[in-house]
Amino acid sequence: MKRIPVGVLGATGMVGQRYLSLLENHPWFEVVHVAASPQSAGKSYEEAVRGRWQMESPIPQNVKKLVVKDAAHVEEAKSCRFVFSCVEMEKEQVRNLENAYAAAGIPVVSSSSAHRWTEDVPMLIPEINPPHLDVIPEQQKKRGWKRGFIVVKPNCSLQSYLAPIYALEQAGYPINQLLVTTMQAVSGAGYPGVASLDMVDNIVPFIGGEEEKSEKEPGKILGKIENGKIIPHTRLKISAHCNRVPVVDGHTACVSMKFAGKKPTREEIIRIWREFTSVPQELKLPSAPEHPLVYREEENRPQPRKDRDAEKGMAITLGRLRECNVLDYRFVGLSHNTIRGAAGGGILNAELLKAKGFFD
């Protein structure tokens, strides 16, 4: 099978680097185009990231020599069947840029937050809300786009708790209160990002904008489609406290939850999590984890360094499920923020789109 040619916008940043690493040897997609800011444009990719490549594996051979293009030059991406977008600019600029690609007939699979609250743009987690893809024709019609469209992914922080909550909802145990405290990895802030003076013998109990996203985005993901728009779900109340800790990759969340109705037993919850599978597993998408939710029995897990790479960084690892003295149950969730929470999640979105025929 011939691989589909794709591009990466924002290819020199942390998330862009992760996209390129994960797409090396991808069975369906082949990176043929890398774009970034005007400063990088014209250089070979290798040159453009000299001294800034942060991945543990080397720059993929086929990417090294690609000439970086200016992301603003949409026409230079015309060889791409679609692009991944992880550009770092003002939201308004990102929106305009992504619109320009879609208008030019190039679908955009975005990790950016710019279009997350556009009402006819799906905010996709393939295990949770594939039906939201149904708004794409509306999105295209309203804007006069032909082949182009935009799909986004949510913020990395909520990946550690939303899928396990959704699994319980699906099993007949709706939840209405969630109190979450996250301990988030520094890679989430990009490079150079967080200063080392803040991360040696220290933590920082604040991440700008993160709590709002952690509290609000789940509503849209769990929402319903009405008249071609996604109407956010409102039952589930979330209170999030987000901290930065000296960890390279892997966001940990301490979660307390209250059920809206009947309350399952501890064993029932663990069984539901362990048996949970969804559309990506049924479709056998190349990046889909066999088990999206891994529950560990050890009393001191999950831990970021030891569990973030579960199922190649695409599984969410859970542990410490126990009763809560204030709400019903407590647990710990962990996900790899630059794989499941960013580039890996974006690739899984693209795989779902491909499987559903959106790139035909």
Next chain:
Amino acid sequence: MKRIPVGVLGATGMVGQRYLSLLENHPWFEVVHVAASPQSAGKSYEEAVRGRWQMESPIPQNVKKLVVKDAAHVEEAKSCRFVFSCVEMEKEQVRNLENAYAAAGIPVVSSSSAHRWTEDVPMLIPEINPPHLDVIPEQQKKRGWKRGFIVVKPNCSLQSYLAPIYALEQAGYPINQLLVTTMQAVSGAGYPGVASLDMVDNIVPFIGGEEEKSEKEPGKILGKIENGKIIPHTRLKISAHCNRVPVVDGHTACVSMKFAGKKPTREEIIRIWREFTSVPQELKLPSAPEHPLVYREEENRPQPRKDRDAEKGMAITLGRLRECNVLDYRFVGLSHNTIRGAAGGGILNAELLKAKGFFD
């Protein structure tokens, strides 16, 4: 004024070292006796801690040459008017040891958890429950002790949230639900304590026994005396999740709280905290912080390295007070775990006992 001669049991451990550092040049107390396990007994203190002294300041001159005694030899402590106890042994052994000192007429001001649930032993935070000292005569009578008695301090983890909660209760705003997630420093586990392999690029979402203490001890501290016993308070429900993070000193707590009755405004809460003072401030105890609660307006504080030393490590620093989507309000609290949470707290307890005439 001649200083009161005191001893430190468990003088070679982390908390013992902190006691000795803080007592250097203390205006009321003078360390004349250091005791530890039989392995250390007979060595000079300097020798006994060679390669294990963890404090940033050097071993106090007057302590260096003291010969370490076997803590089991109670009679060797007879020159002490009282002893600080921070021995690390099985609880049963600690209880027996502390009882032996009290029986020999030597009061024990303990940091150990052994006697925390003995019903006529006060678990003291001088800003909160000085009236609990009233059980001491009962304690002595029941056991036939003359001059000896035992007072303990609570676990370090709750220091970051209990005093601000108490301040609100005192101001007429009782609280009935508390959801706490702590991020605790490695010094809390002693030396060698936590393995570096668990603390480089990692956190551990579990500390053995810590959640139970964090949830249960506040009940006794806020309790009432009936028939010479402390009857725990039961209104306040606490759910605690305790994590270990790569920080040397300073426990951070992310707290959500729900008021039992009327709910103060944000400004009112901050005012109450900033104006809070109590018995140690009235009595001008030497180690009492002028402001037990410090509220910082910056959005990213408190932080362990930058705030733990507020008021010489005896103040609790608060910040980020804001509404909670699930309970009423959220905030962050931070305290120095080996000063306010251990040795400094123990010394403040002793100062209160002295001021109240218990060492006369």
Next chain:
Amino acid sequence: MKRIPVGVLGATGMVGQRYLSLLENHPWFEVVHVAASPQSAGKSYEEAVRGRWQMESPIPQNVKKLVVKDAAHVEEAKSCRFVFSCVEMEKEQVRNLENAYAAAGIPVVSSSSAHRWTEDVPMLIPEINPPHLDVIPEQQKKRGWKRGFIVVKPNCSLQSYLAPIYALEQAGYPINQLLVTTMQAVSGAGYPGVASLDMVDNIVPFIGGEEEKSEKEPGKILGKIENGKIIPHTRLKISAHCNRVPVVDGHTACVSMKFAGKKPTREEIIRIWREFTSVPQELKLPSAPEHPLVYREEENRPQPRKDRDAEKGMAITLGRLRECNVLDYRFVGLSHNTIRGAAGGGILNAELLKAKGFFD
């Protein structure tokens, strides 16, 4: 091809865990036997390492259910064609244990330091001294061993500088002075190993016994065989200063070197390093890196987190070659201490032995 059945002695420790991870899916060897201390004996491997498994990947499926044996029971290993030894005991005990296996006809490929200075036991780095295997028949004859024998590997610290030095020697540029300062990862000390209190906001400028090994072992590795014994080389003087730093894996060495005779140019040295290959590459051993020495041009490399995994952790990464104001040249070398420096190195030794017919 049927895989050779092998055992791992000391399978529950850090190095043992790494052996098991690396041997999962090995083309030549299959782990059929795991042995450890009497405390672990009788448990399944999974149980025996519960809460202590430190690898990023899960316990290999085929090993999980193996029942751990007591390493002292040699007869239980009789199904193994040979064993890897990484037991952690007193040297004398290790020597006796390894001798017992060899005497029972089971060859021992050891990572332990116990037999490193036994004069007829090769201390093997397959890229440097394969001819030392010639002493094995002498070793067997002297002790009356038939099929059994012992081969050891050197200390992890010297892997970061000895191969590049040897490559220069081979190319006709002998060296006679080496000043080395290492910055070593905490995994080198095992688990729990180094206390986190020593590794948060700190480094430790000392590692017990490490400097002696770093200075002395290269002499034997570069030695000559005379009368069935390895006679250490004496020209090369090494001065080593070993530090512990808060890095999980990867030993970095800052090296200054002085040539005994003529001095190559910088370009010549880099060319020699980049072109260097040896016996493992010629024999295409499964774990042999294609390029044992990788030279990076960036001014701030090698770095442990970014370079330790080069060629699956089996390559040594070099950088910053420049003139030295005191000796001739300076450079930085880095190797993965638990892969190239321990388990990976041990496996490469076994692969060389297999290729040379020692297991026929």
Next chain:
Amino acid sequence: MKRIPVGVLGATGMVGQRYLSLLENHPWFEVVHVAASPQSAGKSYEEAVRGRWQMESPIPQNVKKLVVKDAAHVEEAKSCRFVFSCVEMEKEQVRNLENAYAAAGIPVVSSSSAHRWTEDVPMLIPEINPPHLDVIPEQQKKRGWKRGFIVVKPNCSLQSYLAPIYALEQAGYPINQLLVTTMQAVSGAGYPGVASLDMVDNIVPFIGGEEEKSEKEPGKILGKIENGKIIPHTRLKISAHCNRVPVVDGHTACVSMKFAGKKPTREEIIRIWREFTSVPQELKLPSAPEHPLVYREEENRPQPRKDRDAEKGMAITLGRLRECNVLDYRFVGLSHNTIRGAAGGGILNAELLKAKGFFD
């Protein structure tokens, strides 16, 4: 005694903050003026550093409300008897700025590297080269300055090894070769400075410009005055390798040294170091450490977190003196880079100038 009014140029940066902390309650100097870049000018100091104050102690009360001035407005500093300069700009700009203050009659005590190689500007370590102050009249005459002049301090990295080398030279044991590997704290790079992604589970074996300064500056400090200029010393050859490690404060140096002539015994060296005192001790300057060199016998010291605060951060702590297999001896030196190596060193320079009458 009335305190001398002083200013701090570059008051909002890391070194500026340290100056203000150390000058709180200084017996001779009182900060009356704080200046920084135009962006900070016009704000209160408290406002100007909001969210960027990095010290463990709070902003000094008397400084909080000072209005920050634009450092380029020399005339606004006219109330200062002299200024400390730690501005962070291009060297050329710093030189011009410092010249402007001197020309306006305001002496400059600088931590910047801009004027370090101006031949009639002393690069001062008060324990080593107070006679270099003799060039000040020449400096003034040549430029037509009346009361103004410039004195600088050297780079922080060499503080960990130069004083012990000088002590040996003074005692009759000149040294001609020095091989140094430093492990430097992140505070040396300012804030935000080093990215946390480079300092979690990592070290960086390179610091731009640092090796050159570490190798070259000692020559000027040890130089002789001829014709009103400082002529660098040339005997001592230094080779420095500088690494960045995840430590907040405290530069560690592993040093090997070769004596030019006779070689003292180990005991002799330790005695010389322990007995070493110099001009600041004789003059009893307020910031002078009683013992500039502290030698520790423990095999694993000095360590940054435990030793950097020796003598309030003004002493250099030494340890691990032992023979070297390549040069003569090896040892480890450690100094606090933002106290002795920056602000504390600058204040000691000013104290020496005051004591010598340069501010009369």
